[in-house]
Amino acid sequence: MINFIATTTFGLEAIVKREAQNLGFSNISVEDGIVNFTGEIKDIPKANIWFRSADRILMVMAKFKATTFEELFQGVKGVNWADFLPKDANFIISGKSLKSTLSSVPACQKITEKAIVEKLKLTYKDIDYFSKSGNLYKIQVALLKDNVTITLDTSGTGLHKRGYRENQLAAPLKETLASALIDLSYYKKDRILIDPTCGSGTIPIEAAMIAKNIAPGLTRNFASENWDFIDKSYWKEARKDAYSKIDVDCRPEIYASDIDEKAIQIAKGNAKIAGVDDCIRFEVKPLNKLDIQNIKYGICVCNPPYAERIGVLEEVEQLYKDMGKIFNSNKTFSTYILTSHEGFEKLYGKKCSKKRKLFNGNVKVEFYQFFGERPPKNKI
Template identity: 60%
Template sequence: MDKFEFIATSTFGLESVVKREIIDLGFENIKTSDGAISFTSNISAVPKANIWLRSADRVLVVIGRFKAETFEELFENTKALPWSDWIPKNGNFTVSGKSVKSKLFSIPDCQSIVEKAVVESLKKKYNVNWFEKNGAKYKIQVSILKDTAILTLDTTGPSLNKRGYRQSSVTAPLKETLAHALIALSFWKKDRILLDPVCGSGTIPIETALKAKNIAPGILRKFVSENWDIIPQKLWKEERKNAYGKIDVNLKLEIYASDIDSKAIENAKHNASLAGVDDCIYFKVQPFEEIKLMDDYGICICNPPYAERIGTINEIEKLYRQMGNKFNKNKTWSVYVITSCEEFEKLYGRKADKKRKLFNGNIKTDYYQFFGTRP
C-alpha cells in the first residue's frame, strides 16, 4: 500500500502528549514542530488516527511540500500535485491559508492562486470546464512557513474535541482534548482514585473513564473523510469494530465528580451516560469545603473557576485557599490544577512541584502539579 505523510495538529504545549499517542498507535517517522506532529503510514491511518487520538485537534494528509517564493512557483507546484487521486469530479473543495515569515504573505492571494491551480489540475484530468461541487467536502489548506509551502487536506471535519458526548455544558467547559492531556500529564493510573471537585459538565472525569476503559474517543462520531472514495468503507468499519472489541467492559474504577451547582451535575451525568461511562463515575452536588478525603493516595485533577471566566475574585480566592487547606493536610494526595491565576500557589499555600504552561482556548494558564507520596 502507498505511504502518505500525515500531520496531527495540536494546541500549543500539547505536542509531547500527541506525539506519545502517535507512537502508541504504531505510526512511523514521527517529527514534531510547534502545534504539529507529522508521521507516515498507509491510508488506514485516517480512520485509526481520527478514531483514537485523544489530544490532537485534527488529522491532515500532506499532498505536497515545496519551496514557494513567487506566485508562479506556488501555482505551478500546486498544479503538479496529484489532486485527482483525492478529489473526484464533483468534489466540493475549499481553500484556506496561512503564511508566517514568508515572501508570499498575502493570504487571500495565496488561497486564490492555490484554488486556481487545483481547478486547472482537475480540469486537465477530468477533461471538463465546470465543476458542480455537489459531492463530498475537501478542505485544502496552504500553509507557508519560511517560504516552504505545505498543501494539506483535512480528514477530520469538526475538530477532534467534538467527541459527540457533550450535549450539555456549563460556563467555561474544558476542551475534551485538553482534559485528556491533563490526565496524560499526571501520575493517575487506573487503580488510583480520581477526584474532580469542581467538575462542571464532567469533562475531566469522563475523559478519564474513556481512557481507562480504552473507549476510543471518536467511536461515536463521523469524520468528513468517511465520504471520500479514496478511503475504502471497510477500513472505517474495521477500525470501529476493532475499537469496540478493545473496550475494557469489566474494569472497575473509582472516579468522583462533584460541583456546587446542581445544574452542572445534571449535565455531567447526562454527558457521562452519552459517553457510556456513567457506571463508573460517582457524581454529587457538593461545595468543595464539604469534601472529605476518605482514602489516601488519590489524585485530584481539576479546572476551578478563573477570574476571567466565572465567579467573583473573592469566591475564587476563597476556593483556592480551601483547596490548599484540605490537600496540604494529606501528603498522600497528588493535586493537579489548571488556572490562569498567577497567585495560585500563594493562595493554595504551597509551591508546586512542577508547573507547565498551557493554553485553555486563548487564555494563558499554568498547570500546577503537587505530587503526593508514593503508595
C-alpha cells in the same frame, strides 16, 4: 507511506507524540503545535478514532518552497488531485502565511484553487465548471518562511467533538485538553480520581474513557468517511477493532462534584451518552466540604473557575485557599490544577512540584502539579 500532521494545542506536543508512538506510527517528529508522522491510507480511520489530545489529522499533499505565485501555482499543480478529489468535490481553501514573501493569504488561496482546478481539468476533460456539489474537502495552504505545506483535513469537525457533550456550561474545557491533563497526572485506572469542580463533567468522563480504553472518536463521524479514495472497509475494521479493545469489566473509582446542581445534572447526562455513567459518582457538594483523609494515593485533576472567565475574584481566591487546606492535609494525594491566576501557589499555600504553560482556548494558563507520595508498585 503518507505523511500526516496531528495538530495540537501549544504545550501538548509531547503528549500527542506519545499517542502517535502508542498507535504504532513511524517517523514521528515534533514542531510547535504539530506532530508529524507517517502511515498509510488505511490508517486515517485509526488516527481519527484514537487520538485523544490532537485537534485534527491532516494529510500532507505537498511540501515545497515558493517565493513567487508561479512557484506556488506549479507546486500545487504538481499534486495529482484527481486521485483524491472526485468531479463534484466541494473543496474549499483556507490559508495562513508567516514570515513569508507571499504574505497575502487571500492571494495564496486563490492561486491554490486555480492550480487545483487546472490539474483536475487534465483528468476530467469533459468538465469546464466544477459544481462543488459533493462531499466536503478542506484544503489548507500554509506558508512558513517561504516553505509551503498543502494539507487535506481528514477530520472535518475538530477531534475534541467526541459527541457526548450535548449540554455544557460557560467556559467549557475542551475534551482534548481534558484528556491531556489526565495524561499529565499519571492517572492509572486502579487509583482513585476526583474532580471537585467538575462542571459539565469533561475531566471525569475523559478519565473513565481512558480507564476503560474507549476510543474517543468511536461514535462520531469524520469528513473523510465520505471520501471515495478511502475504502469503507477501513472504517468498519477500525471501529470493530476499537470496540474489541474496550475493557468492559473495568469499573474505575472516579468522584465528581460541583456546587452547582444544574452542572451535576448536565454532567450525568453527558456521562450517560459517553457510556461511562456507571464509572463516575456525581454529587452536588461545595469544595470546602470535600473529605479526602481516608483516600490513599488519590489524584485530583480539576479546572476550577478563573476570575478572568467566570466567578468573582474574592470567591475564586477563597476556593483556591480551601483547595490548599484540603489537599495539603493528605501527603499521599497528588493534585493537578489548571488556572490562569498568577497568585495561585500563594493562595494554595504550597509551591508546586512542576508546572506547564498551556492555553485553555485563548486564555494563557498554568497546569500546577503537586506530587504526593508515590504508591507502592503493587498498589498501582
